[in-house]
Amino acid sequence: MxxxxxxxxxxxxxxxxxxxxxVSLDIAPGEIAGLIGPNGAGKTxxxxxxxxxxxxxxxxxxxxxxDIHRLPAHRRAGLGIGRSFQxxxxxxxxxxxxxxxxxxxxxxGYGVLSPLAQPARFVAAEGASRESVTAALDAVGLGDxxxxxxxxxxxxxxxxxxxxxxxxxxPQLLLLxxxxxxxxxxxxxxxxxxxxxxxxxxxxxxxxxxxxxxxMDLCRVVHVLAEGRVLYSGSPTGAQNDHRVIESYLGSARR
Amino acid sequence: xxxxxxxxxxxxxxxxxxxxxxxxxxxxTTLQIGLPTVLxxxxxxxxxxxxxxKIGLLLLFAVAAVGLHVLVNWAGExxxxxxxxxxLPALVVAKLSSDHNLSPLELAPIGILIGxxxxxxxxxxxxxxxxxxxxxxxxxxxxxxxxxxxxxxxLVGTGNLKLTAPRLAGLEFGSIQAIYxxxxxxxxxxxxxxxxxxDSKLGRALLTVRSDPTIAQAQGIxxxxxxxxxxxxxxxxxxxxxxxxPLWAQRVTPxxxxxxxxxxxxxxxxxxGRGSINGVLGAALLIEGFRQFLSGTSFIAAYLGPVxxxxxxxxxxxxxxxxxxxxxxxxxxxxxxxxPGRSPGDAEG
Numbered sequence: 001m002x003x004x005x006x007x008x009x010x011x012x013x014x015x016x017x018x019x020x021x022x023v024s025l026d027i028a029p030g031e032i033a034g035l036i037g038p039n040g041a042g043k044t045x046x047x048x049x050x051x052x053x054x055x056x057x058x059x060x061x062x063x064x065x066x067d068i069h070r071l072p073a074h075r076r077a078g079l080g081i082g083r084s085f086q087x088x089x090x091x092x093x094x095x096x097x098x099x100x101x102x103x104x105x106x107x108x109g110y111g112v113l114s115p116l117a118q119p120a121r122f123v124a125a126e127g128a129s130r131e132s133v134t135a136a137l138d139a140v141g142l143g144d145x146x147x148x149x150x151x152x153x154x155x156x157x158x159x160x161x162x163x164x165x166x167x168x169x170x171p172q173l174l175l176l177x178x179x180x181x182x183x184x185x186x187x188x189x190x191x192x193x194x195x196x197x198x199x200x201x202x203x204x205x206x207x208x209x210x211x212x213x214x215x216m217d218l219c220r221v222v223h224v225l226a227e228g229r230v231l232y233s234g235s236p237t238g239a240q241n242d243h244r245v246i247e248s249y250l251g252s253a254r255r
Numbered sequence: 256x257x258x259x260x261x262x263x264x265x266x267x268x269x270x271x272x273x274x275x276x277x278x279x280x281x282x283x284t285t286l287q288i289g290l291p292t293v294l295x296x297x298x299x300x301x302x303x304x305x306x307x308x309k310i311g312l313l314l315l316f317a318v319a320a321v322g323l324h325v326l327v328n329w330a331g332e333x334x335x336x337x338x339x340x341x342x343l344p345a346l347v348v349a350k351l352s353s354d355h356n357l358s359p360l361e362l363a364p365i366g367i368l369i370g371x372x373x374x375x376x377x378x379x380x381x382x383x384x385x386x387x388x389x390x391x392x393x394x395x396x397x398x399x400x401x402x403x404x405x406x407x408x409x410l411v412g413t414g415n416l417k418l419t420a421p422r423l424a425g426l427e428f429g430s431i432q433a434i435y436x437x438x439x440x441x442x443x444x445x446x447x448x449x450x451x452x453x454d455s456k457l458g459r460a461l462l463t464v465r466s467d468p469t470i471a472q473a474q475g476i477x478x479x480x481x482x483x484x485x486x487x488x489x490x491x492x493x494x495x496x497x498x499x500x501p502l503w504a505q506r507v508t509p510x511x512x513x514x515x516x517x518x519x520x521x522x523x524x525x526x527x528g529r530g531s532i533n534g535v536l537g538a539a540l541l542i543e544g545f546r547q548f549l550s551g552t553s554f555i556a557a558y559l560g561p562v563x564x565x566x567x568x569x570x571x572x573x574x575x576x577x578x579x580x581x582x583x584x585x586x587x588x589x590x591x592x593x594x595p596g597r598s599p600g601d602a603e604g
Contacts, residue, residue, distance in 0.1 A: 051473055077475035089473065091466040093529075102459035106475035112484070115455035116448055126455070 002065070004029040004204050005050065005173055010059035012042075012049055012228075019045040021228040022059070027173070027221075032195070032205045034219035034236070036212065038249050041225040043208045044086065047175045051083050052076045064172065078106055082171030084162055086178045090150045096161050097146040100133040103165040107132070136168035137161075140194055155182030163191065167198050174198070176207045180214050192218050216240070224249060288447055295439045304431050309547040311435060311503045314442040315496040317539040321449050322492025324524045324535040328576075329458060330485035331465030334393040336377055337520040339400030340490050342512025344369040344497035346410055349507045353416040360421040360428065360437070363498040370494015371487050373400070378486035382479055397517050405509035421502050434502060441499055445492055446532055452488075453532075461485060519543065522560040526567045528574020537575045538563075 003026035012020040020042045027033050035043050048054040050061060052073035061069040068076050083089075090099045108129060114122040137143050140160045150158055159182050166174055176195075180188050188211070195218065199205060209215050215222060216236040224232040224239055226248040232239050239245050295314075299307055319341050326332050334340075344366030352359040377396045381389050404410055421428040428434045452458060460481050463471040468478045501507050523542050527534035542560045567574050 053469060053472065072477075073469075073472035074475050074477045077473055083473050085470065085473075089467075089470040091462060094462060094466075098459060098462070101456075102463045103474050105456050105460055105463075108456040110456070112452075112455075112457045115451040115457070118451065122455075 002029075003027060003062075004031075004064055005206070006062040007046070007050065008060045008062070010046070010049055010061065011057045012045055012054055013057045018228050019054075020049065023225070023228070023230055024059075025223050025230060025233055027204060027206055029172075029204055030199060030202070031221055032199055032207070032219045034215035034222040035206060035208045035225065036210075036215055036222060036239075036249060037225035037231070040227075041249075042228040043225055044177055045228075046225065047083060047177055047206075047208065050076075050175060051081060080172030081175065082166045082169055082173070083175035084166055084177050084179060086181070088150075088155075088158055088162055090158060090162055090165075092149075092151040094150060095146065096137070096142070096148050096150060096153075097130075097133055099150060099161065100136060100165040100168060101129055104129045104132060104169060107169055132168045136164040139167070139197070140164045141190065156184060156187050159183060160187065160191065163194065167194065167203070170201075171203060173204045173206065176205065176209075178209055179207065180209050180211045188214060287450075288443060292439060292443050295442070296436060299432055299435050307431055307435055308503075311431075311438045313539065313544055313547055314438050315499055315503060316543045317536055318442055318445045319493045319496035320520055320523045320527075320535050320539045320543075321445060321532055322489035322496075323520050324527055324532065325449060325453070325461070325492075326485045326489035327521070327524045328527065328529045328535075329453065329461040329465065330482060331461075332381065332482060332485055333389050333521075334377060334381075334397075334486065334489060335390060335517045335521065336373070336393045336397035336400060337489070337493055338512045338514060338516035339397045339404075340370050340373045340377075340493035341497040341500070341516075342507075342509065343373060343400055343404055344494040345500040345507045345512070346404070346509065348498050349416045349418060349501040350410055350412065352418045352501060353412065356419050358420070358422045359418050359501040360423045360434075363495075363502055366494040366496075366498015367491050368494065370490040370492070370497060372490070373494070374487035374490020375483065377490070378483040381486065382482060394517075397514055401509070401512075401514055405512070411509055416501075416507070418501055418505055428502075438499060438503055441495065445495060446536070449492070450532055457481075457484075519546075519560050522564040526563045526574050528567070528572075528576040528578075530576035531579065534574055534576035534579060537579075541575075 005027040007023055007025050010020055010023045011018070023042070023046060035046065037043055045054060049056060050063075052068070052071060052075075056069055059069070060067060063076070063079055063081060066079060068079065071079075091102070094102075109125045110122045133146070134143065137145060140163065142157065142160060142164065145153075145157070145161065150161065153161065159179060163176070163179060166176075179191060179195075183191060192214070195205060195207075205219075207215065207219065216239075219236055222232070222234065222236045222239045223230060224242075224245050226244075231248060232242050232245050234242075295310075298310060302310070319337065323334065323337050326334055347369055348359055348362045348366055351357055351362050351365070377393055380392050380396065384392055421434060428437070453461075460471065460476045463474060463476055464478050464481050471478050471481075500511075504511070519542065523538045524535055526538040526542065542563055545559050571577065573580075
């Protein structure tokens, strides 16, 4: 099967720091892949490289058969790449509903001047967006949170709001950066269920998390990064038994 | 049996009916447009021409301020060239009217195009910098307009451009009372159109860009394009206000648009704060209204803007809009307490 995302020999450098060094990995359509590694391994940098937020020093990235490594970030999002951020990709001072509607920018389906005349198409599109928001919040059990201001929510709830917003866009590929941070055990289980549903409806996942248990339970494939290089790619069980992974990451994570 | 022409016309009629039904204004829309329009129009017969003139100036000031509000409080950008963006369209319309015997009313829409183009020029320079440098670049743009255009005799004449009498489609608008409804329509139309634009993906995209450009890009928002759009929108509204200035004032000179007017506009939008257009209308009324109507007590008029700016920044950074939200929240709490079937603690929850 052709890969949905193909990262080929990607290197990223920040001044004297080699953040990614010749990284290659493939993500198949419908896959739930995990990306783990110690702090500073280059996991978020790889997300930024895929999303178009940092320039590549060398290498290439192909998404759904399209060479994307020269495309600006907003065009990559337009192709169906969604991503979350470690520090929440939400506007703190806005309501949950405004945040989720803002996230549906690409799905809106009307021109920027349409609101002036408000033709039927605009009214229908706005109505559909609001329905998507309601459905997404219902899916994570936050159906009564539309008018809550994000700054007033706990970090865990805000994280679920962020994920709900991302899923409401129906991205082809979803990059989740530390989605379990701030979640309690029940919320983590709820998130796992939501993500499995998303994959069942056609989304491919690449998840970064320090919660090894979450990754091992959720993912079918795991990529391990250390010092900007891919240390291991394969099954979660294989990763747990790989001496390089144990030495560089799992050993310390288990402790 | 009906023939095909009848069927086609019946189908056309039903489609037209459906289209008209979908465009039928709601009660909310009617109230939003109708009520302020009627109130503003009712002022005309009960005030003197001098007062009405000042109200008209205030309405045009508010139109330009709404543009800057979108740029500053929604897009998170800044412009100290706003006085120039109002002034240059005003002077161009006045000059064309004076030289070519054209009605300033027919020429007024040209102001929008000039303001839009100026916004594009300022956006092109401002996009290359960030933070404090945006302030400096836009201040330089304002200075450039002031020093280059406002000093040229081919634009400003000898300081006394004689305007052609306002007319449109054969109708003469010979008095301030006759022109006033046009200014009201410009004001209400601008506010209503801006409200609609902000309550759509455009407004939400600007909020996201202001909040975090990186997140905005990841959501598929073309950040440079939306930043430029905010400058062009602010320019277009400034140009609209400027374009109608010769019609209303009947005389415009560069002195009407000093560089410090840009600071007054900025003070108004800072005092307004993030959020609703109501805040900027209140701040315009407070700062420019006082300046217009208390011109006899020039001390208060001169210092009200700076004082309001300092008080807002140090004591109430959310401005009038935050104040409005606070009052609204408290009112909602009071109403909630008296709602049947609710326990006393519900309102706080």
